[in-house]
Amino acid sequence: MAISDLNRFLSNFFEAHHCQVTSDGTKGTLTVKLTEEMDKALMNRPFYWHYIKKIGQIGEPKQLTFNTKPEQTQTSGEYIHFGSPRLQQIISHLKTNERFTRLYQYLPVSARTPLYPWLVTNIKLSYIGKQKKEQLFSIGLNLVNGVMKTEMMDELRTITLQPAISDFCYAISPMIKPGSGFRRILAVLEQFVHDQDHEWAQQSLKALEDEKQLLQAFYEGESEEARKQMDQEITEITQRYQPEINMEVVNGGIFYLAGNSTHPLK
Incomplete structure (x- = not known):
């Protein structure tokens, strides 16, 4: 998993899990009030939550402060960095529990607007032999008209996505079942591999x-x-x-997006 901006990654992760987040990017600090779900996932307090449930009380999730810039000597908090146990714990949680998602494009509209389903799959090709190489493909398939696009994640980063559909928007039912769509994507990648110089x-x-x-x-x-x-x-x-070539699905999901052409995100 490639992370270019650690503060932004952490903010997005915790906000997506409905945690209260206060960030000071200049100082590299991030204060997070965990939800009960995130406390259970990250804080390793099973006996506390078992006891709270047993006595019928409401538990108090932890509040954490992360520091991504240790050179800022006036700041405090848990130092989190690439390779730190905490970051690996978060990434492991994502890989185990959240490889697949369903999100909707946010649209501030006042008239009924359709959103079209796209199956987006991120797949890693690993070339194993004397020399090793990896390639990551992000492929989107429109489940209504069958249009397929590469580098889909780059386009998704340009729009706002959310777990609930916006007011006045409605989801178009897919004409292509996700399983069939996934097989189409695999067929394209298999043909790509076949056409390469080996x-x-x-x-x-x-x-x-x-x-x-x-x-x-x-x-x-x-x-x-x-x-x-x-x-x-x-x-x-x-x-x-x-020599062998392995194909691994990293993550993916169904994304409901405005427009139904080959350029749905413009």
């Missing part, structure tokens, strides 16, 4: 064969026990060099 795979196979021959020459004439060690090393080399 010299890298040939180079990996050659490197694998060269390494195996070196090992076999090194262990030639050795004992049976030594040849078992050779077999283990060949297995490890094969796991490293055997």
